[in-house]
Amino acid sequence: MGLRLLVFLALVSVADAHPYWRPPPPPPPTHVVARYVRTVGGFLDRVDRTSIARFLTGSTWDGPKGRIRFVDATAGQFAKPPGGVRNVLIREIERTRAGISVAIDGAMFVLHSCGNRACLELGGGGFGGVTYGG
Numbered sequence: 001m002g003l004r005l006l007v008f009l010a011l012v013s014v015a016d017a018h019p020y021w022r023p024p025p026p027p028p029p030t031h032v033v034a035r036y037v038r039t040v041g042g043f044l045d046r047v048d049r050t051s052i053a054r055f056l057t058g059s060t061w062d063g064p065k066g067r068i069r070f071v072d073a074t075a076g077q078f079a080k081p082p083g084g085v086r087n088v089l090i091r092e093i094e095r096t097r098a099g100i101s102v103a104i105d106g107a108m109f110v111l112h113s114c115g116n117r118a119c120l121e122l123g124g125g126g127f128g129g130v131t132y133g134g
Contacts, residue, residue, distance in 0.1 A: 034122030036063035036109065041116050044100075052093050052100060052111075060085055061120065068104070 037100040040059035045051060068088045069081050081087050092103040100111040102120060109120035 003116075007056065034062040034064060034109075035114075036104070036120040037067065037114060038118040039067070043113065043118060044111070047095055047100065049093055052095075052102075053090055055118075056090060063120075065105070 038059050038061055042055070042058070044055045053070075053072045053074070057072050057075075060067050060069045065086070067085045069085050070090050071087045072090050073079055078087070088104055090102070091102075092108075094101040096107070098110070101108045102111060103109075104120065107122055109122055110132060111120055113119070
């Protein structure tokens with residue numbers, strides 16, 4: 001019994017001394033602003049795919065990863081954006097009872113109004129509505 005206890009204490013002291021025996025602590029939580037705001041005022045007049053795509057591509061959007069400009073994949077025009085602006089291909093637009101969701105960099109953003117501007121906020125998608133694109 002004494003030998004087992006001695007071996008156990010020796011292993012515990014080695015584990016405490018060696019950094020690879022313990023998993024690293026979890027990273028601290030980060031606060032990410034997940035909102036894109038349309039730089040030109042205006043609101044959506046209809047909710048069909050063509051109108052939504054025209055509304056998205058009609059202006060640049062300011063957000064957490066800089067300024068973006070939407071490019072409609074069905075339009076076939078892919079002009080190089082001006083400096084500081086990143087093109088984002090419209091891959092999916094989803095219209096549901098909760099609103100309109102747009103895929104940006106693999107995440108679904110919900111379209112709504114923010115005062116006198118339109119905003120896309122992180123969240124939503126997968127509501128079981130009508131999906132355009134994909």
